[in-house]
Amino acid sequence: MLLAACIPSERKGAPPPQVRAQTERPAAPDAATLQCFADLRREEIGFRPLPDRKFENGCTALGAVQLLELGTPVTNLGAMTCPSARQFARWVREAVQPAASAWLGGRVIRIESFGSYACRPLNGQAGERLSEHGRANAVDISAFVIAGGRRVTVLDGWNGGDQDARRFLRAVHAAACRRFAIVLGPDANAFHRDHLHFDMGRGPYCR
Numbered sequence: 001m002l003l004a005a006c007i008p009s010e011r012k013g014a015p016p017p018q019v020r021a022q023t024e025r026p027a028a029p030d031a032a033t034l035q036c037f038a039d040l041r042r043e044e045i046g047f048r049p050l051p052d053r054k055f056e057n058g059c060t061a062l063g064a065v066q067l068l069e070l071g072t073p074v075t076n077l078g079a080m081t082c083p084s085a086r087q088f089a090r091w092v093r094e095a096v097q098p099a100a101s102a103w104l105g106g107r108v109i110r111i112e113s114f115g116s117y118a119c120r121p122l123n124g125q126a127g128e129r130l131s132e133h134g135r136a137n138a139v140d141i142s143a144f145v146i147a148g149g150r151r152v153t154v155l156d157g158w159n160g161g162d163q164d165a166r167r168f169l170r171a172v173h174a175a176a177c178r179r180f181a182i183v184l185g186p187d188a189n190a191f192h193r194d195h196l197h198f199d200m201g202r203g204p205y206c207r
């Protein structure tokens with residue numbers, strides 16, 4: 001109220017153009033982002049929109065959200081572009097839980113991730129182009145904890161001795177390929193021996 005009292009009456013309401021130009025207003029989300037927010041709300045996925053950010057080195061987090069509640073706790077999730085968050089939440093609900101019931105006989109009570117946004121080159125190798133993680137457009141999944149405490153990791157489970165764990169991991173990998181543009185796992189290369197990488201970059205690529 002104090003501030004408002006200091007503003008001359010002609011400045012109330014729509015400010016004159018020169019004032020507007022000086023104000024660093026955050027850009028309004030574009031139509032696709034607004035549609036994505038609406039999809040998340042309709043699917044009852046808890047999230048918080050994040051302000052657009054541009055970092056040095058070309059890294060960005062534009063139209064990004066922080067996922068808060070998707071029915072299954074997920075560790076280490078940071079900024080995710082809304083489309084990648086939407087596909088990720090659908091993957092958890094439509095693929096991970098049914099696959100866990102089918103192959104592991106229980107619910108996944110926690111999904112462990114290596115994170116989403118990270119400003120780094122492809123595979124963390126200097127000189128490579130920017131990873132989709134640098135655009136908040138990717139997420140890395142490392143393990144699943146099943147009710148009762150059993151933990152299935154990509155590192156030990158993908159080629160491990162437990163047939164059911166192998167089937168579970170391959171089922172969730174295949175399901176991710178139907179939802180993301182690019183999916184990489186242990187069969188892709190050694191960089192992915194311990195996690196499944198999902199992104200919404202230019203695909204399709206599923207390995």
Ligand SMILES: [Zn+2]
Pocket residue numbers: 133138139140196197198
């Ligand atoms: Zn990754």
